[in-house]
Amino acid sequence: MSLNKNNISFIFSFLMVLGLTAQEKSDSEKDSILIENLDEVVVTATRTIRQLSSLPLPVTLIPKKQLQQTGVTRLNEILNEQTGIIMTPDATIGGGEGVQIQGIASDYILVLIDGVPVVGRSSGNLDLSRFAIGNIKQIEVVKGPSSSLFGSEALGGVINIITEKPVSDKISGQVSHRVASFNNQNTNFSLNQRLDKIGYSFFADRLSTDGYDLTPNQEGNTVNPFVNYTFNGRVFYDLSERLDIYASGRHFFQEFDVSPSTSEEKDTNLQLKINHNPSKRINLQYEFYYTNYITNEKVVDAGSNELLIENDFDQKLFRPEIRFNHTFKADHILTLGGGYNFENLNRSLFAETVSFDSQYVFAQYDFKPLERLNVIAGARFDNHSEYNSQLSPKISARYELTDHLALKGSVGSGFKAPDFRQLYLDFTNAAGGGYSVFGKEVEAAGIQRLQNNGEIATLQVATSELGQKLNAESSIGYNLGFAFKKGKISSELNFFRNDFKNLIDTRILAAKTNGQNVFGYINRESVYTQGLEVDVKYNPTNQLNLSAGYQLLFAYDKDKLKAIDNGEVFARDPETLSTVQLEKSDYFGLENRSRHTLNFKAFYDIPKWEANANLRVTYRGKFGLTDRNGNGLLDDYDNAFIDGYALVNLAFGKTFFKYYQLQLGANNLLNFKGNNPLATQDSEVLINPGIQLFTKLNIQF
Known part of the structure; x- marks a missing residue:
């Protein structure tokens, strides 16, 4: 099953026609898209505005007040204090931490800023310590497979960082400075204003530290001294009552002090979003997003000044997307969408620059067949240039047993596409004794090259197996639980199970004449995580x-x-x-x-x-x-x-x-x-x- 570019163009055109030609049937009916201000509203779980307490999915909401009162400065610090979320260390230079949700590793958790994905998984893990939280309105965490809305990497869950919007016609903002142990210095500045039809906000953050060492008897620091900067600017403009535009830019720069080695990191995000309401029942969102993540890393032997490892990484992603929401009546919302991903990576460990492209469409229907029953059913289809097409369905439901007790559950599938590293890595570690690692797309040519050079002693796999396609890793997630709220107490109990198959593992392809091995990748592992979560608030x-x-x-x-x-x-x-x-x-x-x-x-x-x-x-x-x-x-x-x-x-x-x-x-x-x-x-x-x-x-x- 495949989906070509003409199909995508047709779908985009179809959605635009729907939005431009739809007519309002009854102005007096409730508009569920333009919902009134509610406490604890979230958008990540359904891509529409929903009250947290009404969702049939397991979602964690971290509000701004909690972020401010705890005094933390980075995303990883606050996530580590939430139920079912564990921070795990990254082994790359400078440390950093990824996130584990319901026992699912960081590789399979999608991280968003204002609904668009961040990139930069040079070793599979996404370091969350690079995200400042000084201008964050709230953080939303959806647990379990979410590929029905977000595609690859949402196999285990989604974290969405939502930044603040200007609301006052007066210039407002703040400046702060935080001093902590290990000479940790954090300074940030924010400014925002809303003037009639136009609004703007600006945020700047600087963080530096002397680092620390947890291995005093070994060379090097656990966390090296570093300095980083984050800049974020946003502009909002209301062209009319039915049309508004939002533009955002973010840049992050980080440099580690690891002399004579070097390590730099850059992350740039640009977003343009057009929000169009041709009628009270119709909402269209056109979104254009570009991101570029760069690292320059060189490991140099301090004694001989010999270059041991060079790991330059330059990843770009461009994604146009269109979303269509139609409110048939109160509590009945249809969401349709489609998009195109253009992605490429230039990495020193690869033989050449490699590219991906993929197209996707998704649909979701959020409705109430009964007064006390809410059902959300949806699916997404992804067509990718390098792996088999993926269909990711999901259904969730919440039933109010009483005014204070509700039963809720969900079943959904998730997937993660093979990444650039698993497909195109072409690396021989001279510093580590000469072992080699090849991605699936280059392993046949890599083995042939080593054989021609007389470096292969024995081949451990059949020649016919070299270069066979990797399948996308996939999962099915189940969540079932109860939500209780009465007076001053509220609680949630959630049972979960996540079954994974085709997880990508390494295997030995050949033994080299120097005694080292040649490694490749294969779909092999099949694992599961299951358990329960309990949250109580009083x-x-x-x-x-x-x-x-x-x-x-x-x-x-x-x-x-x-x-x-x-x-x-x-x-x-x-x-x-x-x-x-x-x-x-x-x-x-x-x-x-x-x-x-x-x-x-x-x-x-x-x-x-x-x-x-x-x-x-x-x-x-x-x-x-x-x-x-x-x-x-x-x-x-x-x-x-x-x-x-x-x-x-x-x-x-x-x-x-x-x-x-x-x-x-x-x-x-x-x-x-x-x-x-x-x-x-x-x-x-x-x-x-x-x-x-x-x-x-x-x-x-």
């Missing part, structure tokens, strides 16, 4: 907000479970030194997953003193880093586990003279550092830098 007074969350997670490789059932997996008992056959209870699960995670938050406002305080506690249970006993899985006999630990964060804020706010706080108040079990004997490796104190002064105008 507001005993208007000033005190309490909340707690818990996740129970099981994450397993299905092939490993089958091997255990067949009695094929063994381990050595470190106490008895005897070899034992593993049982299911001995298999801990996938790496870097905790069985239990908890969080607790208390926010207290003191209006009389114009002050506030908050306490946030997160607990991450025991998790394993890697298989160390050679049986191919993480079991209870491995000595690669990090014990469970708690992080306690505290912040106080006080307003002076109406416009001046002073904030004091401590992250990791208990000074937890921990030890990494992979460290060699007598070589301490920590997993946390310890307590981090900060103070912040904010001036509003």
